[in-house]
């Protein structure tokens with residue numbers, strides 16, 4: 001379990017316009033105070049060394065209690081508010097028609113506006129149910145960028161996932177404000193080339209998780225929607241981080257500075273026919289998700305499968321208390337104070353890293369900072385996984401857990417030579433759980449990264465000693481290379 005604070009949301013009813021807490025001091029201030037704490041501890045250097053060796057240098061094999069600051073993911077790791085915990089006590093655990101289901105539906109409809117809301121226990125089940133229902137073998141699913149499980153579920157149903165992100169989104173040096181956008185010209189060309197009958201839906205991921213959490217503009221949403229309507233193709237959002245995306249629109253897009261995140265979110269969804277959502281992100285809960293849509297026939301067909309694999313229509317794999325926590329959390333995620341702090345805190349970590357000379361992907365996205373390990377360790381070739389060198393060093397030096405997003409996760413095999421082809425970037429993602437860590441924790445993370453940067457030429461690469469055929473990064477074992485300095489003197 002990740003260190004968390006039970007938070008008391010301090011500014012529930014603050015007026016729009018007052019949400020500039022801390023801005024005049026140029027640093028983000030938590031818009032909540034702490035009511036319950038979970039102790040976290042940092043093992044000694046010797047203990048950390050022992051743990052990382054025992055884990056075969058794979059951070060997924062380390063017990064969470066042996067981690068000091070856990071930045072593995074922002075998914076399902078949020079701290080709930082006092083109001084959410086109070087709501088959990090109001091869980092109605094009736095099999096059918098529990099009152100929390102009605103609150104859940106009402107709360108989601110107040111933001112998303114779709115006619116039907118189907119609960120599921122997490123996002124990937126929403127993908128499974130939707131794709132099982134509308135995909136035929138050989139169909140294409142365009143997206144700005146598919147998230148891993150969206151891609152995998154598309155392929156599992158015989159579909160072909162297609163990523164059509166704008167070119168700036170592939171350029172780590174570009175400072176464009178909406179690097180998560182869909183390439184709308186490429187989308188239209190693609191539809192014309194393949195024919196609309198081979199494309200049962202177009203998806204858009206907000207924020208664009210796989211593309212460093214970069215946002216999508218309202219203009220881009222509108223244009224994508226227009227193209228979908230022109231060709232009669234349903235348009236669905238993958239909405240896991242919709243609230244963070246709304247905040248970026250407010251901050252960066254002309255005409256939205258005075259609009260509330262709620263109004264912006266409502267406008268976003270007004271252009272679509274439905275959405276999938278993992279509530280483990282902007283739902284501010286530890287488990288949950290849903291599918292929403294307007295189409296009655298689609299809802300009916302999905303419900304049949306839901307009952308077969310997830311649960312009855314009014315709970316979909318969740319307890320009544322979980323539905324209540326989502327009903328409350330999803331509204332909290334749109335509070336301006338919360339969002340301002342959230343986005344500013346992630347940027348705060350990015351800024352501190354830059355101050356310490358650590359190369360990162362700019363501009364910083366909504367849920368994580370991505371360190372460019374390839375640039376940080378030019379002496380470690382991509383074939384020796386520079387991202388893993390940093391991930392291991394972060395644990396050794398600070399008990400920090402991040403995740404390698406480079407060759408270990410994404411390398412492809414050359415079909416002819418069988419050799420690995422490295423992805424274009426070797427990154428380490430430091431994902432920030434929502435309302436869990438304070439800025440002091442993040443200062444610590446930045447200092448540890450800065451210290452590693454000071455002795456970076458001593459770090460060594462890794463080789464794989466065991467790997468599974470699919471999703472190898474979760475279970476692989478690794479060995480540290482002998483070259484590039486004798487031993488890593490972490491005291492340096």
Ligand SMILES: *Cc1c(COP(=O)(O)O)cnc(C)c1O
Nearest residue numbers: 122123124147149209240278280
């Ligand atoms: C997390 C995530 C999913 C999958 O959701 P789970 O709740 O982890 O199953 C799908 N799409 C995006 C964009 C996500 O971030």
